[in-house]
Amino acid sequence: xxxxxxxxSQRTILSVLINNARxxxxxxxxxxxxxxxxxxxxxxxxxxxxxxxxxxxxxVSGPRGGYQPTEAAYEVLDRHPVDDPEMAVLARDFxxxxxxxxxITFTNVHHPETCQARIRFGESVQRLAQGxxxxxxxxxxxxxxxxxxxxAVEPTKNLILLxxxxxxxxxxx
Numbered sequence: 560x561x562x563x564x565x566x567x568s569q570r571t572i573l574s575v576l577i578n579n580a581r582x583x584x585x586x587x588x589x590x591x592x593x594x595x596x597x598x599x600x601x602x603x604x605x606x607x608x609x610x611x612x613x614x615x616x617x618x619v620s621g622p623r624g625g626y627q628p629t630e631a632a633y634e635v636l637d638r639h640p641v642d643d644p645e646m647a648v649l650a651r652d653f654x655x656x657x658x659x660x661x662x663i664t665f666t667n668v669h670h671p672e673t674c675q676a677r678i679r680f681g682e683s684v685q686r687l688a689q690g691x692x693x694x695x696x697x698x699x700x701x702x703x704x705x706x707x708x709x710x711a712v713e714p715t716k717n718l719i720l721l722x723x724x725x726x727x728x729x730x731x732x
Contacts, residue, residue: 664677677721703726
């Protein structure tokens with residue numbers, strides 16, 4: 560993994576860039592990133608200049624210009640680019656949305672009362688909050704249903720810690 564110290568602001572901006580780069584093949588404009596981080600586009604461009612110098616971002620000039628993350632950007636955030644990600648269904652408060660789940664790591668499964676999972680998403684988790692009950696259905700090779708209450712949200716890492724209350728898995732046919 561690439562060892563580069565980033566500020567919280569740089570981490571957040573880089574994470575938003577990666578999240579938006581997955582949605583579209585075109586470079587992500589500063590104004591798009593600014594709207595997600597509640598900053599002025601000029602502030603984002605200043606931070607992007609630093610990220611370009613660090614080799615984490617490429618700048619694309621022109622009317623359809625913007626920024627693209629480099630491989631090193633994914634590495635510094637411990638994420639992996641996915642060409643054609645499988646979509647999972649995420650339900651919160653009876654609202655269903657498609658989401659890309661990058662990874663699910665069970666931190667404790669030895670005791671049924673304290674089963675926890677770290678779930679990393681391929682997009683922003685800012686709409687999720689501690690205490691939210693959620694259910695996630697993942698179906699790449701096996702059907703998996705994971706439900707519980709969010710214990711913590713790490714927005715700069717697109718990560719949640721879930722207190723697992725229900726876990727069901729079955730082989731795909």
